[in-house]
Amino acid sequence: MKSLVCLKQVPDTETQIKVNPEGTGIVTEGIKHIINPYDEFSVEEALRLKEKFKEGEVVILAIGPDRATESIRTALAMGADRGIHVNDPAVNTADPFAVAQALAAAAKDVQYDVIFCGHRAIDDDFCEVGAMLAEFLGLPQVTLVTKVEVAADKKSAILERDIEGGKETVEVPLPCVVTSQKGLNEPRYASLPGIMKAKKKPIDAKNAAALGVSVEAKLQSKEYSMPPERKAGKKIEGLEPPDAAKQVVQALRNEAKII
Amino acid sequence: MDYLLTDEQKMARDMARKFADSELKPIADRLDREHTHSPEVVKALGEMGVMGVAVPVEYGGGGMDYVSYALIVAEISRACGGTGTLVAAHNSLYCYPMLKFGAEQQKQRYLVPAASGQSVGCYALTEANAGSDPAALRTTARLDGDSWVINGEKKFISNGNIADYVVFAATTDRSKGYKGISQFVCDVRETPGYKVGRVEEKMGINASGTAELIFEDARIPKENILGEPGSGLRQMLATLDSGRISIAAQALGIGRAVLEESLEYAQQREQFGRPISDFQAIQWKLADMATQLDAAELLIWRAALLEDKGLPFEKEAAMAKMFASDVAMHAAIEGVQILGGYGYCRDYPMERHMRDAKITQIYEGTNEIQRLVIARNLLKKRK
Numbered sequence: 086m087k088s089l090v091c092l093k094q095v096p097d098t099e100t101q102i103k104v105n106p107e108g109t110g111i112v113t114e115g116i117k118h119i120i121n122p123y124d125e126f127s128v129e130e131a132l133r134l135k136e137k138f139k140e141g142e143v144v145i146l147a148i149g150p151d152r153a154t155e156s157i158r159t160a161l162a163m164g165a166d167r168g169i170h171v172n173d174p175a176v177n178t179a180d181p182f183a184v185a186q187a188l189a190a191a192a193k194d195v196q197y198d199v200i201f202c203g204h205r206a207i208d209d210d211f212c213e214v215g216a217m218l219a220e221f222l223g224l225p226q227v228t229l230v231t232k233v234e235v236a237a238d239k240k241s242a243i244l245e246r247d248i249e250g251g252k253e254t255v256e257v258p259l260p261c262v263v264t265s266q267k268g269l270n271e272p273r274y275a276s277l278p279g280i281m282k283a284k285k286k287p288i289d290a291k292n293a294a295a296l297g298v299s300v301e302a303k304l305q306s307k308e309y310s311m312p313p314e315r316k317a318g319k320k321i322e323g324l325e326p327p328d329a330a331k332q333v334v335q336a337l338r339n340e341a342k343i344i
Numbered sequence: 345m346d347y348l349l350t351d352e353q354k355m356a357r358d359m360a361r362k363f364a365d366s367e368l369k370p371i372a373d374r375l376d377r378e379h380t381h382s383p384e385v386v387k388a389l390g391e392m393g394v395m396g397v398a399v400p401v402e403y404g405g406g407g408m409d410y411v412s413y414a415l416i417v418a419e420i421s422r423a424c425g426g427t428g429t430l431v432a433a434h435n436s437l438y439c440y441p442m443l444k445f446g447a448e449q450q451k452q453r454y455l456v457p458a459a460s461g462q463s464v465g466c467y468a469l470t471e472a473n474a475g476s477d478p479a480a481l482r483t484t485a486r487l488d489g490d491s492w493v494i495n496g497e498k499k500f501i502s503n504g505n506i507a508d509y510v511v512f513a514a515t516t517d518r519s520k521g522y523k524g525i526s527q528f529v530c531d532v533r534e535t536p537g538y539k540v541g542r543v544e545e546k547m548g549i550n551a552s553g554t555a556e557l558i559f560e561d562a563r564i565p566k567e568n569i570l571g572e573p574g575s576g577l578r579q580m581l582a583t584l585d586s587g588r589i590s591i592a593a594q595a596l597g598i599g600r601a602v603l604e605e606s607l608e609y610a611q612q613r614e615q616f617g618r619p620i621s622d623f624q625a626i627q628w629k630l631a632d633m634a635t636q637l638d639a640a641e642l643l644i645w646r647a648a649l650l651e652d653k654g655l656p657f658e659k660e661a662a663m664a665k666m667f668a669s670d671v672a673m674h675a676a677i678e679g680v681q682i683l684g685g686y687g688y689c690r691d692y693p694m695e696r697h698m699r700d701a702k703i704t705q706i707y708e709g710t711n712e713i714q715r716l717v718i719a720r721n722l723l724k725k726r727k
């Protein structure tokens with residue numbers, strides 16, 4: 086069972102995000118980075134499939150600057166076999182379209198039964214890359230997956246996916262692109278022997294030229310801004326409860342305009 | 345200080361931190377109140393290689409160096425001081441002597457299952473009248489046919505209540521003094537005459553059980569002696585030297601928790617219309633804590649690095665243990681002070697840190713003994 090896992094390095098969820106003075110991005114200095122949590126589900130699922138079929142390979146594919154190597158190594162320490170690191174300034178900061186193009190180009194040299202992507206990255210929240218990647222490769226895609234059952238012949242899979250208020254079960258021919266949703270699994274921790282082994286596992290470094298892609302972004306990021314600070318709440322005081330309730334209703338209707 | 349570490353050391357630390365934050369920190373208060381360890385945590389740590397950090401992979405361990413080990417113990421202790429004791433005692437006081445002094449067959453039989461986390465081990469040295477002076481121990485080992493017959497009582501044994509394996513010290517010939525001391529290993533499940541006595545009611549580190557171990561005509565196989573007969577004291581001292589680094593790391597971890605929680609509290613607690621972190625009195629406490637903890641960390645790394653390089657580290661380990669435990673205790677006292685009334689109450693973990701920190705000045709050689717060790721090393725050089 087061979088899986089290709091697309092992985093993105095994102096700022097730690099605990100990090101306090103600040104917009105840089107130019108408004109062109111966030112301050113990345115001093116920030117701790119982690120594997121996008123949805124991609125961690127992907128790594129875990131790919132490892133479980135390989136363990137279940139007792140054969141195969143888990144390849145980690147990441148786009149990002151030098152520090153993205155740390156996240157690839159962490160996935161290798163969890164048990165993945167090898168990594169591909171696309172590190173090219175033009176791609177690293179590109180829009181989802183260009184990123185998906187680069188991933189598609191890199192995927193061409195890899196054998197896989199399933200490609201896993203996180204259903205979204207917790208930094209920019211585009212939720213687009215998995216879908217675009219499937220389109221570029223001409224593969225079926227199943228999004229928001231919470232359960233994966235691959236048929237013994239590896240020709241198809243039964244997948245469970247989140248839908249509003251419930252679950253949908255779908256059957257899909259392989260290879261396909263799966264986007265991972267919370268609930269898919271509980272990712273394992275890297276082990277110490279895994280960390281030592283990860284040191285010796287290969288990571289292929291590639292740039293856009295090596296992949297043969299020309300980056301044509303469709304989107305241009307214009308500005309980053311922090312959400313406005315929350316205003317202080319309004320207190321209604323000194324009234325009998327029925328009168329106070331009336332005031333609240335009025336405020337909700339006329340000022341907040343939410344009812 | 346990250347740039348002083350290798351990529352693998354950073355990964356080991358990050359792994360331990362992630363585990364400690366998500367799996368251990370949320371239950372630390374419960375473990376403390378219920379005076380119990382978490383078998384699930386121990387099992388998970390075993391799977392990660394943390395129950396045998398510096399034990400080679402072929403013996404079921406993590407195959408890492410002592411710097412990584414110190415980093416990991418600090419992270420675990422940052423979340424739960426008691427679990428820090430459990431891990432440190434198992435690694436440093438059980439796995440270490442088995443690895444260093446055990447014969448190949450003994451390692452296969454007694455080290456592999458412990459280092460891989462299937463069983464917990466403990467180290468039984470202290471007795472009621474032999475604490476800082478281990479040569480005064482009274483437990484005896486008498487050869488009888490194919491067995492050693494053991495008699496004696498061990499006290500204050502970390503993990504004693506849950507251990508399947510025990511490395512212990514006994515004298516085979518009291519007339520020889522410390523030259524008559526040997527160390528042995530046993531599987532308590534196969535040792536008739538062995539039982540766990542009283543489990544102590546302690547001030548802190550309550551996620552780690554501290555028990556009395558009783559040997560009453562207990563029989564262990566003849567081949568269960570570690571190394572040459574009479575080499576017990578040498579083995580003990582080497583074990584304690586190495587173990588001190590882990591206690592230093594435990595103290596550091598507790599101190600780090602204190603600093604983090606003090607910083608958080610001081611910035612949110614308002615008095616006189618502003619956060620108390622605006623006041624110099626609080627800032628000085630925070631500055632002192634941070635500086636002392638960083639200094640302790642560097643002392644720990646130095647001692648661990650010397651051990652990794654196979655160089656003498658007795659003095660450096662003693663310095664690290666003494667300094668780290670003193671600054672952790674000092675930080676904890678100041679942490680409680682910063683939190684004021686809240687710090688004194690159990691709603692906040694600060695009072696637990698203070699109770700947990702105290703033991704690090706006492707066990708694995710009191711800080712008075714550490715100063716003695718340091719001074720002896722200094723004076724030896726001048727002779």
